Amino acid sequence: MSLLTPNIKKYLAAALLAPLSSVPAQVLADNLVAALDVSDAFAEDYGFLLEAPVPEVLTTTKLRQPKSRVPGTTTVIQGQLIRDLGILNLVEVFRLVPGMTVGYVGSNRPVTSYHGTVAYDQRRLQVLIDGRTAYLPSLSGVDWNTMPVALENIERIEISRGPNAAAYGINAFLGTINIITRSPEDTQGVNLHTSYGSRGHKNVFGSAGNVSDDFGWRLSYERRDEDGFDFQVNDDTLERETVHDGYSLNFFNYDARKTLSSVHSLDLRAGVTDGIDEEDKGRIGDEFGAITDPDVDVRDYYLQARWNYAPLENHYLHVQASYQNYDRHQKWRTCPPGFGFCADTNQNIEESRLELEIQDTLILNPDLRLVSGLGYREDRFNSDTFFNGNGSNYQSRLFSNVEYTPIQWLTFNVGANWEDSNTLDNEVISPRFAANFQLAENQTLRFVFSKAVRTPDAFEQGADWGYRATNVEPDALAFLEGMRVGPVFQAPGTLDEERIISREISYFGQFRVGDGLLSTEIKYFYDHLRDIISGHLSLGEWDLDNNVALDQKGFEVETSLEYPDTQLRLTYAYMDQDGEYTGEPVADEQEFIDLESRLTARHSGSAVWVQQYGFDISSALAYYFVDEFRRGQFERADLRLVKNVYTPRLNYDVAVIFQYYLHDIPPISRNNIIKDRNQVFLEAGLRF
Amino acid sequence: MTNRPQTLTTSLAGRARRLLIALMSVLALLVGSSAGAQSLVPTDQSFSHLVLVAGSDNAAFNIRFIELLKQTLGDRIEVRPYTEAISQAQPQALVVSLGNRALSRVQQQSTRPPTLALMIDEDQFANYANRNGPPLSAIYYDPPLLRQALLGHLILPHGNQVSMLVRPGQETNYDQLIDELASYGLKAKLFTVDSEDNLIASLARALTYGDYLLAVSDNAIYNPRTIKHILLTAYRRNRIVIGPGRAFVRAGVLATTYTPVDDIARAASRHIKAFLQSGRLPPAVHPEDFGVEINQQVARSLNIPLPEASQLEAQLKSLLGAGTEEEAP
Known part of the structure; x- marks a missing residue:
């Protein structure tokens, strides 16, 4: 032999x-x-499934992991569900995530958060689009209305619920949202979609793409129009009056993947956003005496390239570089009451972010996997009004996560991120430890401990805020031309980083129930948030400090039950928050806690029922609730009815969406009034 | 990849042994066939019990199959490699063809012999089935789509919408299947792939309808070059793929049914014996027995709880009703 x-x-x-x-x-x-039994014509491996996004959980550790091995609860929302439910704005997707709330703190400027803690913007989430950081560089908020991703292009959204600094560094403080768009290799052909309805909602989307052996590309165009809220409340008369807070935006996106060889490939993405985001002159502040609406002229773009190298099926890496530019021109005419002059002023700001990342994945064996990498980020901003010039922040980091399964029923994940930034006093290490116990086939119990920090953003720490007057009238006051007029504020720059220690016990199980599949995930959490920055952040009143401590505990449930023709999904979150003011003595300590709790709620959740009928007609009923925000409850019921037509060469659908608001009172800001509690939208789509 | 599908794990030593046996068999066959050439015309008593095997291009497989057939048929029936000369000399002798090319070769012979086609898809055989002349039948190699669809339903009990990619002009071939599926509570729709250029576009549309993709045995759509792309697209949309064959499970398809070669040999021997007794061949069939092959790693990746292959096989057999071979249309 x-x-x-x-x-x-x-x-x-x-x-x-x-x-x-x-x-x-x-x-x-x-x-x-x-x-x-000799080797057959196919490569005997699924190596190609590892680096490409299959529906495992990717976001949490940057390793592809089934839910049984992920160190922390992760909600995955499929793009198909978003479309089935007739969700019209990206931000509304997050009502489906246990523990997340969505609201409008300012005017038509949506905010979402996990575990609340919101002043105006949410600065404590990491938001990524295809691995590219997508929150604003200097103000750290997330501008959902101008987010350059079309709902039609979304493959799925992964929300890693809990601190994730171990994988993403500072700002992955409460959670991480990772929006994954469809691969240009999957979107061959033409996709057209439009929706039209209440409050001036108009959306037109079109994409075309092609795939050949080594090149796939997609070009998308989207136009989003909305009138915003119907009424605001006049600060003086307390009467309702119309509000100018819509938007009209154009998006162009290009996505491509080039296969260079069996081990090399290149992903390229680029996008341009252009349009107007309206702002009402009544909302900019009385003291301005604005006589024209301070609309924002939006001109953003981004470029992204990623080189994937997979020399071996158990060892691969990628290098990613992206550059984003946000150019916002916001100019208006103002006649400050009592000063006897009029002038133009602005809140122009140009921000950019350069991001580089190298990530290496090494699979020593199926039970021992290691991901590690280096990251560099440079945030630049230029605003005469907010910074009296320009500035920049730098951040370098090193991250790693080991997944180790010593015995079949136990998986450990140990991860950490080392970081240095000019926004930090000292270098920071953010760790995470997790043990996943396989209780039975398809049942997992996890214990997770993690720490994270959030550094104050550029504005909180370094604001140099004042308004410059131009085109001053009358001529007698021309000496004001080019000067900063009115109050000017310079931030002391003494803020420290915020800290969180998070503990989680969670359970994930899947069961067959007759013809159905039941999946359920339950999370218990107990988090300590310390040195939370709270206070007023306006020109007349600026008292930001690390002055709040929060203890949050509660539980969250996400359950889905899928039967033939029927899909049910239920989420519920209960959160108990204890807040303590820890700063210098003040008259109203509770106010500082409340300021950072605008999206905090004790109860919140959603229920979804998708039902298929004959003739390819289906319905989707969704109910969302929050009990309660500071002005009241939020409850909404959505119904979408759709007729799909599938032919061998062409698919199309027509749908109608009803939204019913159960309450008249705007739950967060009194200015966000909707005239009609019933909203109706029509939709049509065509794919060939 | 580190995790191999369960049933395919073979030790290197085992492989080497098999290869050696194969090599020795090739040599034996060469010697044997040259010896046979000297006495080309068989003796009278073996006349009605001669079966000629027209092999595929895969010599090792041919040898293995002839061995298997000899074992199942017993000593009284002589099994020999086919050559056109022998077949012309013995026009009554049944020819067993392995694969589409072998069948084509045999059917192009000037006087067509009675033929039993093996290792052939139902689709491929349809091109010959209605010819007049000597008896012609087949044991299909591709798994029947009804069985495949029901396997998908067992794996995904909540999935009752099935998508299929088909080539233009083939749509009506599936009418009966769609009716049969309806009796199991499954709805199926076809999506036409006009050319390779719109494969992914059709697939993307198919995946918006189907809870799973039922892969038909069509080499123009599913082949080593396209399968990776098809699977990635399906998995990224959280959809699974069933079939078309066993090799595809190794490439990352979630599951398929298949017919083990032993079962093919057994089914063939039943047809052969019937022919030797009556001079007529029973109709073309899918073999009654089958196995199920699953890819546990893919199932884990997709968060799909998957029973053992043997359990699925038993469930599928009871669902299909034991014992009846499905007759070809």
């Missing part, structure tokens, strides 16, 4: 396989497998 040297064996195998090229490959491949 030993006469055959390995080389001869190889030769024989090759000789046996050689005829494959000239005969129907599948039949012979099957023959060979069945008869000889």
Whole structure:
């Protein structure tokens, strides 16, 4: 038997396989497998599934992991569900995530958060689009209305619920949202979609793409129009009056993937956003005496490239670079009451972010996997009004996560992120430890401990805020031309980083219930948030400090039950928050706690029922609630009815969406008034 | 990849042994066939019990199959490699063809012999099935789509919408299947792939309808070059793929049913014996027995709880009703 040297064996195998090229490959491949058990025509691996996004959880550790091995609860919302439910704005998706709330703190400027803690913007979430950081560089808020991603292009959204600094560094403080768009390799053909309805909602989307052996691309265009809220409350008369807070935006996106060789590939993405985001002159502040609406002229763009290198099936890496530019021109005419002059002023700001990342994944064996990498980020901002010039922040980091499964029923994840930034006094290490116990087949119990920090953003720490007057009238006051007029504020720059320690016990289980599949995830959490920055952040009143401590505990449930023709999904979150003011003595300590709790709620959740009927008609009923925000409850019921037509060469659908608001009172800001509690939208789509 | 599908794990030593046996068999066959050439015309008593095997291009498989057939048929029936000369000399002798090319070769012979086609898809055989002349039948190699669809339903009990990619002009071939699926509570729709250029576009549309993709045995759509792309697209949309064959499970398809070669040999021997007794071949069939092959790693990746292959096989057999071979249309 030993006469055959390995080389001869190889030769024989090759000789046996050689005829494959000239005969129907599948039949012979099957023959060979069945008869000889020698290697068949296909690469005997799923290596290609590892680096590409299959529906495992990717976001939490940056390793692809099934839910049984992920160190922390992660909600995955499929793009299909978003479309089935008739969700019209990206931010509303997050009502489906346990523990997340969505609201409008300012005017038509949506905010979402996990575990609340919001003043005006949410600065404590990491938001990514295809791995590119997507919150604003200097103010750290998230501008959902101008987010350059079309709902039609979303493959899925992963929300890692809990601190995730171990993988993403500062700002992955409460959670991480990762929006994953469809691969240009999957979107061949033409996709057209439009929706039209209440409050001036108009959306037009079109994409075209093609796929060849080594190149896939997609070009998308989207136009979003909305009138915003119907009424605001006049600060003086307390009467309702119309509000100018819509938007009209154009988006162009290009996505491509080039396969360079069997081990190299290149992803390229680029996008341009252009349009107007309206702002009402009544909302900019009385003291301004604005006489024109301070609309924001939005001109953003981004470029992203990622080189993937997979020399071995158990070792691969990528290098990613992205550059984003946000150019916002906001100019208006103002006649400050009592000062006897009029002038133009602005809140122009240009921000940019350069991001570089190298990530390496090493699979020593299926039970020992390691991901590690380096990251560099440079945030630049230029605003005469907010910074009296320009500035920049730098951040370098090193991250790693080991997943180790010593025995079949136990998986450990140990991860950490080391970080240095000019916004930090000292270098910071953010760790995470997790143990996942496999209780039974398809049942997992996790214990997770993690720490994270958030550094004050550029504005909180370094604001140099004042308004410059131009085109001053009357001429007698021309000496004001080019000067900062009115109050000017310079931030002391003494803020420290915020800290969180998070503990989680969670359970994930899947069961077959008759013809159905029941999946459920329950999370218990107990988090300590310390040195939370709270206070007023306006020109007349600026008292930000690390002055609040919060203890949050509670539980969250996410359950889905899928039957033939029927899909049910339920989420519920209960959160108990204890707040303590820890700063310098003040008259109203509670106010500082409340200021950072605008999206905090004790109860929140959602219920979804998607039902298929004959003739490819289906309905989706969704109910969302928050009990309660500071001005009251939020409850809304949505119904979408759709007729789908599938033909061998073309699919199309027509749908109608009803939204019913159960309460008249705007739950967060009194200015966000909707005239009609019933809203109606029509939708149509075509794919070929 | 580190995790191999369960049933395919073979030790290197085992492989080497098999290869050696294969090599020795090739040599034996060469010697044997040259010896046979000297007495080309068989003796009278073996006349009605001669079966000629027209092999595929895969010599090792041919040898293995002839061995298997000899074992199942017993000593009284002589099994020999086919050559056109022998077949012309013995026009009554049944020819067993392995694969589409072998069948084509045999059917192009000037006087067509009675033929039993093996290792052939139902689709491929349809091109010959209605010819007049000597008896012609087949044991299909591709798994029947009804069985495949029901396997998908067992794996995804809540999935009752099935998508299929088909080539233009083939749509009506699936009418009966769609009716049969309806009796199991499954709805199916076809999406036409006009050319390779719109494969992914059709697939993307198919995935918006189907809870799973039922892969038909069509080499133009599912082949080693396209399968990776098809699977990635499906998995990114959280959809699974069933079939078309066993090799595809190794490439990352979630599951398929398949017919083990032993079962093919057994089914063939039943047809052969019937022919030797009556001079007529029973109709073309899918073999009654089958196995199920699953890819546990893919199931884990997709968060799909998957029973053992043997359990699925048993459930599927009871669902299909034991014992009846499905007759070809």
